[in-house]
Amino acid sequence: MRADENELLTRVGPATPMGKLMRLYWIPALMTQELVAGGAPVRLRLLGENFLAFRSPDGEVGVIDHQCAHRCASLFYGRNEDGGLRCVYHGWKFARNGQCIEMPSEPAETDYKARVKLRALHVTEKYGVVWVHMGDRATPPPLPHFDWDELEAGHELSVSFMMRECNWLQALEGDIDTCHVGFLHLGAAGPDDFEEGTLNYYRQLPENLAPKYEAIETGYGNVYCAYRHAGPDHFYHRIGQFAMPFWTMAPSEPMDHIRARAWVPIDDFHSMLVVIGGPRSATTVRKDGTPVPGTSSPIRYLPNTTDWLGRWRIEENPRNDHLISREVQNSESFTGIQGIPVQDQAITESMGPICDRTKEHLGTSDRMIMLTRRKLMRAAAALRDDGVVPAEVDEVERFHNVRAGFAVLPKDADWLDYYNARRAAWSGGAAQPIVRMRRPAARTPEKAA
Template sequence: MTRVGPGTPMGTVMRQYWIPACASSEIAADGAPLRLMLLGEKLLAFRDSEGRVGVMDHRCPHRCASLFFGRNEKGGIRCVYHGWKFDVNGKCLDMPNVSEADAAKFQPRVHAKVYRTAERAGVVWVYMGERETPPPLPCIEATMLPDAELRVTLTQRECNWLQALEGDIDTSHFGFLHVGSVADEDVDATNMHSVAVTKRAPDFKVTDTDWGTMAGAYRPSADGEGLYWRICQYIFPFWALFPDGTFSDNVTANAWVPMDDSHTMVINFAWVKRTQPLRTTVDGNTIAGLEFRHNFLPNSSDWFGRWKLAQNAENDYEVDRTAQNEVSFTGVTGITLQDQYITESMGDIVDRSNEHLVTSDLMIMQTRKRIIKAARALQDAGTMPPGVDDPEIVNGARGGAYNAPADADWMEEYQAQLAAAIGPARG
């Protein structure tokens, strides 16, 4: 599950899908190329004079010098070693260091290794599979928002993609990692989300879905008349819909894109009109530790130099032990950073033989089984994993929280809540 390089079972699964790779704003027409690490491959992204995007192996097909140092000029990228030039489709446009006769002979035979690209939602998407005609782009709700209603955020995490993603589908950690310092009397009992604090040990329902897996964590509701549900989704190959929001408008998704086996780029797509619950205490103050904080280091041209937080392992994430003892559960500020320092603390790739899984980990167990089953089916029988050829199946996927009658069937209630949900595509 954790290895994603060429030829690995999980890497082969992921290469069946379109992959969100970088922000469109990271590459400018005729501007500097971008080093792009994706599924363990060292690639180069650039935008040509006409605005077309190319993503290719960073090595020049001639003598393997890095095209990162090339000149992005007049419709292609030119290697500075011998002047060979390639367009976004990998076609060799020029071989100026050889005779015209030799160029006419060799030029048609030389192609840079390129991958198909597309742009949507302010992101460059890359298809790294072998199909002559790529499958459709994903239909995940948050990736299809109008640009004016969309916020896209990239953050690099220095650990394996799976342990990073599992934080999104582990709903019981919210009551500890994020709000563990909040006492029952500190939250507004009329807020339906207050039970995430006052009742920190939910029960669970989990199931396979057409697109992956789904879990519902449930507790008695704040009004005592029903159940409070927090729904999360795993969508193949690396998407998570998390429950930190009210279901009716929680249009958001995280793509946990593997850069390699031990580095992950999480790309969050979010509707700007979604509401965020339980951020303040009953007196209106922001819950300690949940203050918004996204302090990025300046991006560099290193393979792993993009979208890194200033609070990281080198400075112990600036954990404040005084604050941890007196006002916040972790001493670390911001939900993103709290999730990051915990999953990175497990190591580059967590040793799962040391785990002791319990009932609150049912979604984790179900999802791992689903991933392994799909990878084996592709490897052994060539069976396409979920959503490759029919991405519209995820139209029925959303995460978030709601109240429901205690005697309602949880899957029927989920469908009823989905039918009543709002969003740019729903009204």
């Protein structure tokens, strides 16, 4: 990858091509519970810009520029009153839509509040999340969803946030790199740690650490399948997703599971992982019932602070080397780092604030990553050069019937036929099938070994 391509992919400020692309989409910004009616405003940094989020005493949410339009004092220190935020410097008051509604420091004859308005973002609340749209459209597109409505109808919908101290793209790429699971997360386990049998999913990972890959571009993003032997007559398939512009679905559950992750850029050097969907059900336990060393550990959050980067930080971070234990690494755990999310975080943060991709040497296991980079670069360049808005911005039904998961299929079965059949079942036959642009290579046992 060239240095200019890396810049195109990673920079998200308001004047950058990728930043302009991101601003076309709805962004999950906060958990609903973070904003208390009549409570203190919350500093919110998104795509390198600073805002204040607040819930007025009547329960409605606003997200506005954090600086008062009078003398640029921060409205973080303002009063959350009926109707909006009041700056404590000179008393100017701003409604949730950014409009100045009171200018008490100005005599009545020179009052010009009707002509003063702060930037305010479009806001909506759904699925336990406060969503914002940062684009300049008068009417934003519909809010997309990944079958969460169906999940809400009969199951508990879970939401979590976790900040990562690195660029959004390297964080996202870790989630579409399924090959690392057998090393980073299950490296302390071998095939004999798990029960034998075709349907023992976790046995297949340490049994074959170098799966074959196929990656296909779709109408919403990209889909991949990593496949390996599962006994003499079957293959174990891990099917995962990338959806524009920053969504992933990892194959950590059986195929019907609904769980999507957004890798939201806070700025060029920090990102927020937002997970929306059903709770985890699969566990990485060995045949004796114990977890694989290092994989099971609760997330330990630091207390939230009020600064721009103070939300949803975890205890394990670059300043304490993610609490790695070399003793545990040498005697028990492959990494010496406790917990799968922390292991992922340690690796992507270790690449630096923005990874220098000119130093990479990619292989066949990186096919999904390469395809995703190309798709993002093409979309950002098309918007910059020709004003082309990606179709899925407005055609949000493309995000429906998109799921990830694992499955064991007969060795002569086509995973894409299986996945398209599942999509048809989820949608009642309405989902458009995903189509290859070319015929896949033959999948003989020798070729997949």
